Amino acid sequence: MAFQIIAGCVNCWACAPLCPSAAIVAATPHFRIDAKLCTECDGVYADPQCASICPIEGVILDSAGVPLNPPGSLTGIPPERLAAASAEIRAR
Amino acid sequence: MLELNRSIHGASATGGSTPAADRLAQLPAAIRAKINTHPCFSEDAHHHYARMHVAVAPACNIQCHYCNRKYDCSNESRPGVVSELLTPDQAVKKVLAVAAAIPQMTVLGIAGPGDPLANPERTLETFRQLAEKAPDIRLCVSTNGLALPELVDELCQYNIEHVTITINCVDPDIGAKIYPWIFWNHRRITGRKAAEILIQRQQEGLEKLVARGVLVKVNSVLIPGVNDAHLPEVSRVIKAKGAFLHNVMPLIAEPEHGTFYGLMGQRSPTTAELDALQTACAGDMAMMRHCRQCRADAVGMLGEDRNQEFTLDKIEQLEIDYAAAMQRRAQVQAEIEAKRAAARQPSPSVLVALPLIERPRAQPQPQKLPTTRPLLVAVASHSGTHIDQHFGHAREFLIYEATAEAVRRVAVRSVDLYCTGAAECDDTDNRLAQTLRALDGCEAVLCARIGYEPWGKLEAAGITPNGEHALEPIEMAIAAVYAEWQAAGRLTPQTAAPARLSA
Structure with a gap:
C-alpha cells in the first residue's frame, strides 16, 4: 500500500512537508515516495496529503497505478480542450 | 476595441x-x-x-x-x-x-x-x-x-x-x-x-x-x-x-x-x-x-x-x-537622493487635468464639442523623463494621452511579457510584431532614433514614428507634437483613425 510520484512532477515541494510519514524525498529528476514508508495517510488524515495539495494532474498514482488527480480534475480544463490547444500550438 | x-x-x-x-x-x-x-x-x-x-x-x-x-x-x-x-x-x-x-x-x-x-x-x-x-x-x-x-x-x-x-x-x-x-x-x-x-x-x-x-x-x-x-x-x-x-x-x-x-x-x-x-x-x-x-x-x-x-x-x-x-x-x-531633491525644484508644471469627454457616437453630443480629439502617443524612454531611447532597444513603451489641455501618462506597456515559443524567441520579425502589438491604439511613437525598416513597418501599421524630439522632456515634446498635428488639421474630432477606433 503506497503511492507513487511519476514524471510530470514539477518539484514544487508542496507535498513533502505535509507527509505524516516523511515518505516523500526530493530526488532527481523529480520527487519520489518511499514505498516502505508511505501509509497513504491511512488513519491520520481523511484525505492523502500529497495528492490533496499537488497542483499537477496525473503525477501521483495510487497502489493500483490510477492517478489520484485525473486529467481536468485540478485545472478544470477539459482534457480534449487541452489536447486540441496543444495540437494548434504545435501546428503554428 | x-x-x-x-x-x-x-x-x-x-x-x-x-x-x-x-x-x-x-x-x-x-x-x-x-x-x-x-x-x-x-x-x-x-x-x-x-x-x-x-x-x-x-x-x-x-x-x-x-x-x-x-x-x-x-x-x-x-x-x-x-x-x-x-x-x-x-x-x-x-x-x-x-x-x-x-x-x-x-x-x-x-x-x-x-x-x-x-x-x-x-x-x-x-x-x-x-x-x-x-x-x-x-x-x-x-x-x-x-x-x-x-x-x-x-x-x-x-x-x-x-x-x-x-x-x-x-x-x-x-x-x-x-x-x-x-x-x-x-x-x-x-x-x-x-x-x-x-x-x-x-x-x-x-x-x-x-x-x-x-x-x-x-x-x-x-x-x-x-x-x-x-x-x-x-x-x-x-x-x-x-x-x-x-x-x-x-x-x-x-x-x-x-x-x-x-x-x-x-x-x-x-x-x-x-x-x-x-x-x-x-x-x-x-x-x-x-x-x-x-x-x-x-x-x-x-x-x-x-x-x-x-x-x-x-x-x-x-x-x-x-x-x-x-x-x-x-x-x-x-x-541619488540629492539628485532627486534637486529635480523636485519647481519646474514648468505639467497639466494633468482630464476633461470629461463624451463618446462621440454612443452618447448624445455634449453641449460644447471638443474642437480637437485626444491623441495616444507611445514613448521610448530609458530615464522615464526624457525621450532618450532607441526604438529598437525599448523593451517597454510609456503611453501618454494628449489632449488640447493636458498630457497625461496612462500606461506602461511591455513588449515581451509573452513568450510565443522557443523557436520564435529571438526572431527579429517576431520582435517587431510584438512591439506593434504593444503599440496598439497609438498614433505616434516618439524615440531618440529608429531604424529604416521598423520606420516603414510602423507607418504601414498607421503609427507615425518621430525622432525629432530626441533628448527632450517627454511631456513638452508630446505637447509640441500635439500642437503640430492640431495645426495640420489631423486632430479634428472627425479625423480619428477609423482602424483604431473600431479595431
Whole structure:
C-alpha cells in the first residue's frame, strides 16, 4: 500500500512537508515516495496529503497505478480542450 | 476595441486624474519615508532604485485560473515564472552579491514562484538571515493571503515593512470563478466554499498587518467579464481596511501559457479597459499604474532583468565584503537622493487635468464639442523623463494621452511579457510584431532614433514614428507634437483613425 510520484512532477515541494510519514524525498529528476514508508495517510488524515495539495494532474498514482488527480480534475480544463490547444500550438 | 474617447466612471474629474505621485504625496510622512526608495510603490522611485526577487518559494496552497504551475521559460517575463529555484542560503548569497554590484538595489522581495507564505520555512529563513546580514535592504513579500493571518507576527519580527496581498474579489461567487481549489486544514476544498475561506483569510490578514503598521498593497488581476465590475468594490473595501495602494493589473492569458483562462478563451483586458478601471477604482485611493508584472526572479530596475548576471554558478565563488558594500550603497543612495531633491525644484508644471469627454457616437453630443480629439502617443524612454531611447532597444513603451489641455501618462506597456515559443524567441520579425502589438491604439511613437525598416513597418501599421524630439522632456515634446498635428488639421474630432477606433 503506497503511492507513487511519476514524471510530470514539477518539484514544487508542496507535498513533502505535509507527509505524516516523511515518505516523500526530493530526488532527481523529480520527487519520489518511499514505498516502505508511505501509509497513504491511512488513519491520520481523511484525505492523502500529497495528492490533496499537488497542483499537477496525473503525477501521483495510487497502489493500483490510477492517478489520484485525473486529467481536468485540478485545472478544470477539459482534457480534449487541452489536447486540441496543444495540437494548434504545435501546428503554428 | 480601443476607445480614445473615455468617460469617467464614478470618479470626479479631479479625483480620477490626480497622478499616483501626487496621491502618494498626500500620505503621512512616516509612510512616505517607507516608500520613498521602493521602486514598486513609488512611481518616482522606480526611475532611481532597483529591486530583486529571489525564487525560494515554489509551493502554492491554492490554484488560480490565470496560473500554470508547470511553466518555466527563461525568455518569458511574467509573474510566477522562474528559471532557478534557490535555497535560503543561496538566496542570501545572491542578494548580497546583487546589493554589492547594484548599490541602488534597495528592495528584496519574495514573490514565488508559488506562494511565499505557503513555504514559511524557506521564506522566513531567507528573511531572518537578510535582516541580520543586510540591514540596509528593505524586505517585502507577496501572498495570496491564505496562510497570512498566523504569520503576521513572525513577518513583523524580521522587519518586513511591505506586504502585497493579491485580492481579486470580496465576493465568494466571483471567487469561485477565479479559484478552482484551495488546500486548507489538510483538505483540498473547491467551489464557493474555497473562495469564502480564502477571502476571509485575506481580509483578516490585511486587518492584522494594518494594525501592526505594515504597509499593505493590494494587487488585483482584472479579468474581463469575471471581476471587472466588482473591482471598484474591492478597492473600496481594502481602502476602508487600511491598504495604502491598489494595483490593478491586466490578466495575462494566452493559450500557449496553458492556463485555464488561456485555454478556455478568456480574453485579457484592452489597455483602454484597464485604464478606465484604474480610474474608476481610484476615488481618492492611491492607484499604481507603473507595475511591470515582473518575474519571480527578476533583478534590476523595474522593466529590466539582470538575473542572468547573477546565476548560481556565477555567484558561488564570490567573496562579498558586505560592510564595505554597505558603505558604498549608502553613498550612492545619498547621491541619488540629492539628485532627486534637486529635480523636485519647481519646474514648468505639467497639466494633468482630464476633461470629461463624451463618446462621440454612443452618447448624445455634449453641449460644447471638443474642437480637437485626444491623441495616444507611445514613448521610448530609458530615464522615464526624457525621450532618450532607441526604438529598437525599448523593451517597454510609456503611453501618454494628449489632449488640447493636458498630457497625461496612462500606461506602461511591455513588449515581451509573452513568450510565443522557443523557436520564435529571438526572431527579429517576431520582435517587431510584438512591439506593434504593444503599440496598439497609438498614433505616434516618439524615440531618440529608429531604424529604416521598423520606420516603414510602423507607418504601414498607421503609427507615425518621430525622432525629432530626441533628448527632450517627454511631456513638452508630446505637447509640441500635439500642437503640430492640431495645426495640420489631423486632430479634428472627425479625423480619428477609423482602424483604431473600431479595431
